[in-house]
Amino acid sequence: MAGRSGRRDPAGLLLAPGAGSGRDHPSLIAVERAVAPLPVVRMDFPYRKEGRTAPDRAPKLVAAVVQEATAFAESLGARPDRIVLGGRSMGGRMCSMAVAEGLPAAGLVLVAYPLHPPGRPDRLRVAHLPAIEVPCLFVSGTRDPFGTPEELEAATATISGPVTHVWVEGARHDLRGADEAVAAAVATWLTAR
Numbered sequence: 001m002a003g004r005s006g007r008r009d010p011a012g013l014l015l016a017p018g019a020g021s022g023r024d025h026p027s028l029i030a031v032e033r034a035v036a037p038l039p040v041v042r043m044d045f046p047y048r049k050e051g052r053t054a055p056d057r058a059p060k061l062v063a064a065v066v067q068e069a070t071a072f073a074e075s076l077g078a079r080p081d082r083i084v085l086g087g088r089s090m091g092g093r094m095c096s097m098a099v100a101e102g103l104p105a106a107g108l109v110l111v112a113y114p115l116h117p118p119g120r121p122d123r124l125r126v127a128h129l130p131a132i133e134v135p136c137l138f139v140s141g142t143r144d145p146f147g148t149p150e151e152l153e154a155a156t157a158t159i160s161g162p163v164t165h166v167w168v169e170g171a172r173h174d175l176r177g178a179d180e181a182v183a184a185a186v187a188t189w190l191t192a193r
Helices: 026-035 058-076 089-100 149-156 179-192
Strands: 012-016 040-042 083-088 107-111 136-141 163-168
Touching: 012 026, 012 058, 012 089, 026 040, 026 083, 026 107, 026 179, 058 083, 058 089, 083 089, 089 107, 107 179, 136 149, 136 179, 149 163, 163 179
Parallel strands: 012 040, 012 083, 083 107, 107 136, 136 163
Antiparallel strands: none
């Protein structure tokens, strides 16, 4: 079935957690419920599966995204470019890096994207953004110390694909109390894209 833009509807959604949490983070579960009956995989990174708390370096995390996305597409009998990838904070960032490095995807859902470390706007994590050509949804708090709305909009202007921003007024990086709003934003974007 084709969406309004003429693109085919996604076959599934892969969600990756932030650095300090796992696949059972309440916000990821809320997104999964909101997009039902779309198939969803909530992944864990290798360090979490191994019982460690410190994340691996980016290349290993990106490789885990590629492996999970490939296996998910195969399990659905779908091409990889029919899977939407994303997640919270570091998880979303790793998905965006995987797509920038060539992993096919139907789009990116980036919740609380960590544009820079708190208090370090000089250390932007944006070098890969111009290589992204798929539709992107960014859902962030207006008081996120990892990137202000102005900083994030300036950075995402370099993305070739269409970019949608949804702002959670007054929320910080954890988007505390906003799981349902975040999930609704993702569900709306997936059906409207």
